[in-house]
Amino acid sequence: MTARYDTIGINYDQLRLPDPRIARQINHALGSASTVLNVGAGTGSYEPADRQVTAVEPSIEMIRKRKPSAAPVLQASAEHLPFEDQSFDAAMAILTIHHWPDKAAGLREMRRVTRGPLVLLTFDPSHRPWLTDYLPELVSLDEGQMPKMSQYQEWFGSVTIEPVLVPRDCTDGFLYAYWCRPEAYLDARIRSGSSSFWSLPGLEAGCSRLAKDLESGEWDRKFGYLRGETEYDAGYRLVVANPAPTA
Numbered sequence: 001m002t003a004r005y006d007t008i009g010i011n012y013d014q015l016r017l018p019d020p021r022i023a024r025q026i027n028h029a030l031g032s033a034s035t036v037l038n039v040g041a042g043t044g045s046y047e048p049a050d051r052q053v054t055a056v057e058p059s060i061e062m063i064r065k066r067k068p069s070a071a072p073v074l075q076a077s078a079e080h081l082p083f084e085d086q087s088f089d090a091a092m093a094i095l096t097i098h099h100w101p102d103k104a105a106g107l108r109e110m111r112r113v114t115r116g117p118l119v120l121l122t123f124d125p126s127h128r129p130w131l132t133d134y135l136p137e138l139v140s141l142d143e144g145q146m147p148k149m150s151q152y153q154e155w156f157g158s159v160t161i162e163p164v165l166v167p168r169d170c171t172d173g174f175l176y177a178y179w180c181r182p183e184a185y186l187d188a189r190i191r192s193g194s195s196s197f198w199s200l201p202g203l204e205a206g207c208s209r210l211a212k213d214l215e216s217g218e219w220d221r222k223f224g225y226l227r228g229e230t231e232y233d234a235g236y237r238l239v240v241a242n243p244a245p246t247a
Contacts, residue, residue, distance in 0.1 A: 013065040015173040015193030018045040022121075022164055022172065026092065029119045029240050033090030039078045039110055040096025044070035045172065046121075054088070056081060078106030083113040092119045095174055098145040099195070107155050111243070118156075120239040121164060124149055127235025129176045130223050131185065134213075135206040138175075141196055149237065156241035164238050165231040176234035180226045182219055186211055 027048050030036060038047050041055035043065045053071035056078070057063050063073055076082050078093070078100050091114040093106075100106045110118050125146040132138045152159045170177040173193035178184035186207055191197040213219040226232065 013043045015190065016043065016045055017171040017173075019167060019170050019172045021167050022046070022170075023048075025162075025164060025238060026094070026119060026121065029117065029238055030090045030092065031117055033088075033116055035087075035089045037081075037083070037088040037091040037110070037113060038071065039081070039091060039093045039106070040099065041066075041071075041073060042094075042096070043067075044073075046092070046094050047071050078109060081109045081113050085112055086115045087113045088115065090114060090116045090119065092121075094121045095123075097122055097147065103147055104155060111156070111241070114243075116243065118239075118241040120152075120241070122146065122237055122239060123175075124235045124237050127233075129179060129234045130226075131176060131179075134210045135200065135202060137200050137202045137206075138196060141200065149239075152239050152241065157244060158242070160240045162238050162240075163233050164236040166234050166236065167231050168229060174236075176236070179232045179234055180229060182210065182214060182223070186214075 023046050026046050030048065030051070033051060035052045035054070036048065038044075038053055038055045041047065041057045042059075042062045044055065044067065047053045047055065047070065055066075055071045055073035056076045057073055058075060058077045060075060063075060066073060074082060079102050091110045093110065097103055097106065097120060107118070123142060123146050125142040125148060128139065149161055152161070166177055166179060168180045173190060175194040175196050178190070184190045197203060210219065220227075
C-alpha cells in the first residue's frame with residue numbers, strides 16, 4: 001500500500017508536535033470513552049495516553065515515525081477499517097479527512113465501528129486567514145479538499161461544531177499555526193510540516209510578496225495587531241457526531 005505521506009511526511013515527527021491546549025479540547029470531546037480508534041493517525045499526535053487507543057494509518061513512513069510508546073497501529077485506510085461493528089467507545093480523526101479519497105465512505109466506516117462519539121478536527125473552508133492574501137491558491141485548495149461544515153450534518157444528522165483556537169506559541173506546525181509568526185512561512189523546513197505547501201501553485205511568488213511586506217513593514221501595518229494576541233480563530237473546527245438515539 002502506498003500513501004501520500006510516504007513522501008511528504010518527512011518532518012512530521014519533528015514539526016507536528018501535539019499542542020497540549022488543543023489536546024485538552026479533543027480529550028474532553030472524547031467523553032468517558034475507554035477505547036478509542038484513531039483514524040489517519042500519522043505519527044500519533046493527540047492520542048490520549050490514559051485510554052486504550054488503536055491507530056489506523058495508510059502510510060508506512062508515518063507508521064515508522066511513531067514512537068515506541070505510541071498506540072498499536074494497523075496499516076489501513078479509513079474507507080476499509082478492519083474491525084467489527086461497534087468495536088470502540090469513540091473514534092477520532094485529526095486533520096486527516098481532507099486527504100481521504102472517499103470522505104463519506106470513511107466516515108460511514110468510523111460510524112460503523114464506533115459505539116459513541118466521533119471526534120473530528122478539521123478546517124472550515126469558508127474561513128480566510130491572512131495567509132490567503134499572499135497565497136490565494138490556498139482558498140481553492142481548501143475549498144477543493146475540505147468538507148463544508150454543512151456536509152457533516154448531511155452525513156451524520158445532529159453534530160456539534162466548536163472553534164479550535166490556535167495558541168500564539170502553538171507547537172503543532174499545521175498550515176495556519178504561525179498566524180502571529182509570519183516569518184516562519186519563509187522557512188522551507190517549517191513549510192514542509194504542512195501538506196498544503198508541497199504542491200501549491202504560486203508558492204514562490206507568494207513567499208516573495210510576504211518577505212517584501214515583512215521587510216517594508218507592510219505586513220505589520222495590516223496584521224501587526226496579531227502579534228499581541230494570545231490565540232486566533234484560523235478556521236479550525238472540532239466536529240463531534242454522536243450516534244443517533246435508538247428507538
